[in-house]
Amino acid sequence: MTHEAKPGWRTHACLVLLLIVYIFNFVDRQILSILAQPIKAELNLTDAQLGWLGGFAFAFVYTLVGIPAALIAQRVGRVRMIAGALIVWSAATAACGLASSWLILALGRFGVGIGEAGGVAPSQSLISDLYPPAHRARALAVFSLGVPLGSGLGIMFGGLLAATFDWRHAFMVVGLTGVLFAPIFYLGARGRERQTAQAASPLASRLRRVAANPSLWLISLGASLSSVIGYGLMFWLPSVFMRSFKATLMSASFSFGLIVLIGGAIGILGGGLLADRLGARSPRAFVLIPAVAYLLCIPAYGLVLLDPGFAFDQAAGFALLIVAQALGLVWMGPVTASLHHVVEPEDRALASALFLFITNMIGLGFGSWIMGLISDYLSHNYAQEALRMAVSYGLGFYILGALCLAAAALRLHRDWRTR
Structure with missing residues (x-):
């Protein structure tokens, strides 16, 4: 397959539609974090139960369904799969608003995980097909803006809806909005999907090929270990603001939403642009840039959490948290691009699904839960x-993640592919 030298406006428009879907992905995934305190009060839950709902209840089915969904997407079409997945997870989010107990809320989160399993890996694979290698990290970084935009908007609007009405209405409004957008995405993105000219290898050989790739495992493990604290922070920081800094629901949602939006956008776009620039000289830049950023996260977050002089709602603390959030999300463009450079083009959706399986089971599955325990x-x-x-x-999990990415840098040149 040949790539466009300069992707046209239709390709960019498709990327924007995929970004909007990813925004819905993280709105629905992260809205629980700002609603945790009113839900805890009404349903009488512990922190461990809340952490389980925010992590493992979602991650278990997400990882279980992710690889089969990526394989099905290649048969039915990635655009069709993404649109159907958006309907499923959005409807499940709306259903969470009807929960009367911890068990029913957990079933709703299972539904969100099942739906979202069919969205991210096909989207990343489609983007890597649409954009040439020289533009791939920044294109994937633009797509990854769905993380801070979705998380920030989910936290801000979720808090606003919960404060104005209640937490049940917050779930219903954001969920039904996603259902309404699904046909818009499908009509706008269909026709942009292109298949490779050669026939795909047998599934068994592709699985063996991907599973035997050392770089893929080191990259995945590095992202997973850092995601334990990354997802833990994303879920629990609003509650820390309310408990330790005496913030209200509205002030916590607005402040943390802005931190995620501003810091995340700076970090993700900066990481993608820097990786494309430095990665042209050495592929190792794709993993060393995130490794350094992980290590810098520790003092940035630690100063706010451990020094009362850096309260989140004061200028110094707010600015420091923006820097910390930016550093914590630098990895998304470079790591995803490096993942697609160490496998064959036909294996990208499968590699993304395996990567998401590992990172979500370890990072998302255990991050918020471990912090709650x-x-x-x-x-x-x-x-x-x-x-x-x-x-x-x-x-401390940031140190472990950085060490794994440093180990990947020693191996990367052996597995690197230029397509």
Whole structure:
């Protein structure tokens, strides 16, 4: 397959539609974080139960369905799969607003995970087909803006709806909006999907080929370990603001939403542009840039969490959290691009699904849950400050993630492909 030297406006328009779908993905995924406190009060839940809902309840089915969904997408078409997945996860989000118990809310989160499993891997694969290697990291970085935009908007509008009405209406409004957008996406994106000219290899050989790739495993493990604290912070920081800094629901949602929006956009776009520039000289830049950013996250977050002088709602603390959020999301463009450079073009959707399986099972599945468990354990000694301390201890996962990406840098040149 040949790539366009300069992608045209139709390709960029398709990327924008995929970005909007990804925004809905993270709105629906992260809205639970800002609604955690009113849900906890009404349903009488513990931090561990909330962390399980925010992580494992979603991640278990997401990872279970992700690889089969990527394989099905190649048969039915990636655009069709993405549109159908958007309907499923959005409807499940709306259904969460009807929950009367922890179990029913968990079933709703299962539905969100099942739907979202069919969205991200096909989207990343489609983008890598549409954009040439020289533009791929920045294109995937633009797509990855769905993380801060979706998370920030979900937190801000979720908090606004919950404060104005209640948490049930927040789930219903954001969920039904996604259902309405699905046909718009399908009509706008169909026709942009292109298949490789050669026939795909047998599934068994493709699975063996991808599973035997050392670079893929090191990259995935590095992203997974850092995502334990990354997802933990994304889920629990609004609650830390409310418990330790005495913020209201509205001020916590607005402040954290802005932090995610501004910091995330800067970090993701900056990481993608820097990786395309430095990666042209050495492929190792695609993993070393995120590794350095992970290490810088520790003092940036630690100063706010451990030093009372850096309250989140003061200028210095707010600015520092924007820097920390930017550093924490630098990895998304470079790591995803590097993943697609170490496998054959026909294996990209499968590699993305395997990558998402590992990162979501480890990072999303255990991040918020582990932080909640530690918080419950520390509550006997730290009372309301237990959650803040639990999140602070979790910053050590950034070191583990950086070490894995550094190890990947030593191996990367052997597996690198230029297509």
